[in-house]
Amino acid sequence: MTDPATRFEADLAALAFLADAGLDVIIGDTPVNRLAPPPAPEPVRPVAAGPVAATPAMPAEAGSEREAAAAAAPLAARCTSLAELRQALEGFEGLSIRETATQLVFADGNPEAKVMVVGEAPGRDEDRLGKPFVGESGKLLDRMLGAIGLDRTSVYITNTILWRPPGNRKPTPAEVDAMLPFLRRHIDLVAPKAMLLAGGSALSALFGFEARITRERGRWREYQAAHGTVPVLPLFHPAYLLRQPSLKREAWADMLAFRAKLDELGL
Ligand code: URA
Numbered sequence: 001m002t003d004p005a006t007r008f009e010a011d012l013a014a015l016a017f018l019a020d021a022g023l024d025v026i027i028g029d030t031p032v033n034r035l036a037p038p039p040a041p042e043p044v045r046p047v048a049a050g051p052v053a054a055t056p057a058m059p060a061e062a063g064s065e066r067e068a069a070a071a072a073a074p075l076a077a078r079c080t081s082l083a084e085l086r087q088a089l090e091g092f093e094g095l096s097i098r099e100t101a102t103q104l105v106f107a108d109g110n111p112e113a114k115v116m117v118v119g120e121a122p123g124r125d126e127d128r129l130g131k132p133f134v135g136e137s138g139k140l141l142d143r144m145l146g147a148i149g150l151d152r153t154s155v156y157i158t159n160t161i162l163w164r165p166p167g168n169r170k171p172t173p174a175e176v177d178a179m180l181p182f183l184r185r186h187i188d189l190v191a192p193k194a195m196l197l198a199g200g201s202a203l204s205a206l207f208g209f210e211a212r213i214t215r216e217r218g219r220w221r222e223y224q225a226a227h228g229t230v231p232v233l234p235l236f237h238p239a240y241l242l243r244q245p246s247l248k249r250e251a252w253a254d255m256l257a258f259r260a261k262l263d264e265l266g267l
Contacts, residue, residue, distance in 0.1 A: 064094065064096070065094065065095065065096075065172075065174035065175065065177070065178055066174065067094065068092075068094020068095055068174075068178040069094075069174070069177040069178040069180075069181075071092075071094055072092065072094065072178050072179070072180075072181040072182060073181040075088050075092065075181070075182075076088065076181035076182045076184070076185040077181070077185065079185055079189070080189075081189065082107075082111055082186075082189050082190070085182065085185055085186060085189060086104070086106050088182075089104055089106065089162060089182060090104055092182075094178055095163065095175055095178055095179075097161070097163045097164070097165050097166065097171075097175060098163045100164075100166040101122070101127055101163035101164045102127045102128060102130075102164070103127065103130050104130070104162050104163060105122035105126045105127065105130055105131060105132055105159065105162055105163070105164070106130075106158065106162060107131075107132065107156060107157060107158040107186070108131040108132050108133070108134075108152060108156075108157045108158075109152040109153070109155045109156040109157045110152065110153050110154060110155065110156055111156055111190060113153075113154055113155050113156040113190070113192065114154075114192055114193040114194065114262075114267045115150060115154065115155045115156070115192055115193070115194050115195070115196070115262070115267070116155070116156045116157075116158070116187065116190050116192035116194075116195045116196075117133075117141070117145075117155055117156070117157045117158075117195070117196045117197075117198060118157075118158055118159065118160060118183070118187075118195065118196075118197050118198065118202040118206075119132060119133060119141075119157070119158075119159045119160070119198040119199060119201075119202065119237065120159060120160055120161065120170075120171065120198070120199045120201040120202065120237065121159050121160060121161035121162075121163075121164060121165055121168075121171050121201070122159060122161075122162070122163065122164040123135050123137070123164060123168050123239075124164070124168065125138070126138070126164065127163075127164035132157050132158055132159050133157055133238075136239075136242060137237070137238040137239035137242060138238070140238040140241060140242060141157075141198065141238045144235075144238065144251065144255055145255075147252070147255055148255050148256070148258060148259035148262075149259070156190050156192065158183075158186055159202075160176060160179060160180075160183055160201045160202045160205050161175055161176065161179050161201075162179065162182070170201070171201060176201065176204070176205045179205075180205050180206075183202075183205060183206070184206075184225075187223070187225050187230075188225055188226040188227065191225065191226075191227040192225075192230060193230065193265055193267055194230060194231050194232075194233075194258070194261055194262060194265065194267065195223065195230055195231070195232045195233070196232075196233055196234075196235055196258060197232060197233070197234045197235065198235055198236075198237045198238060199213055199234075199235075199236070199237030199239075199240065200212065200213035200216065200234070200237075202234075203216055203221075203232075203234045206223055206232075207221060207223075211234070213234060213235075213236060213237070213240070216234045217234050217235055217236050217250065217251075217254060218233070218234070218235075218250065218253065218254045218257065219234065220232065220233055220257075220261075221233075221234070231261055231265075233254060233257065233258050233261070235251060235254050235255075236250065236251050236254075
C-alpha cells in the first residue's frame with residue numbers, strides 16, 4: 001500500500017497538473033464522465049386510473065433559473081439608483097454561478113459617463129478584484145478606448161452576467177435571461193448616450209437573437225432605453241482580439257466609427 005506521504009505528493013502533483021490545464025474551480029466532489037452516452041429514456045408507462053401522479057420535477061437548475069428570471073424583473077424594476085441595483089444583486093440568490101464566484105462584479109468607471117460598455121461576464125481576474133475588464137482583455141479594452149480619447153473616467157463599464165461562470169465558460173441562455181432585467185435597469189439608471197457592446201453576448205441579450213459577432217460587429221443598432229434611443233455599436237470582444245490579432249484592423253475601424261458618432265452627438 002502507498003504510504004500517506006507519497007499519496008499526498010501524488011495528489012499534489014495531480015492538482016498542479018489540473019491547475020496547469022486550466023481547472024480553477026471545483027464544482028462537485030464526484031467526477032462525471034461527460035463523454036458517456038446519456039442514459040436511455042424511461043419507457044412511457046400507460047397511465048393507471050387512480051390518484052394523479054405528481055409532475056416529474058424539472059432539473060433543479062433549469063427550474064430555479066426560470067424562477068430566478070421571473071423574480072429578477074420586479075426586483076430590478078424597483079431599483080431607483082445604482083446603489084439599490086447593486087444591493088438587489090448582492091441579495092439575488094437565483095443563479096448558481098454566484099456559489100462558485102468570489103464576488104459580484106458590478107461595474108467600473110464613471111456612473112455619470114455618456115458612454116457605456118457592456119461585456120460578457122467576469123473572468124478570473126475580475127472575480128478576484130471585483131471589477132470588470134481588469135485582466136488581459138481589460139488592458140486591451142483600455143487601449144482601444146484610449147485610442148479614441150476615452151478612459152474609465154469618461155466611460156462606465158459593466159457586463160451582461162455579473163458573476164464569473166465557473167472555468168470562464170460561456171453563460172447559459174437561462175443565466176442571460178435571469179440577468180437581463182438587471183442589465184436593462186442598469187442601462188436605464190446610467191442613461192448613456194452611446195454604447196459599445198464587447199462581444200456577442202451583450203448583443204444577443206439586449207436584442208433577443210443569437211448574434212454572430214463576426215457578422216454584427218461594426219453594424220449600428222438602436223437600443224430603446226427608458227431615457228430614449230441609444231446608438232449601440234457591437235465590437236469584437238477584446239479577448240477574441242487577443243486570440244485573433246489580425247482582426248484588430250476591423251476593431252480599429254469600429255473604434256473610429258464610434259468616435260465619429262460621439263463627435264456627431266457632441267459628446
Ligand atoms: N470579459 C468580459 O466580457 N468581461 C470582463 O469583465 C472580463 C472579461
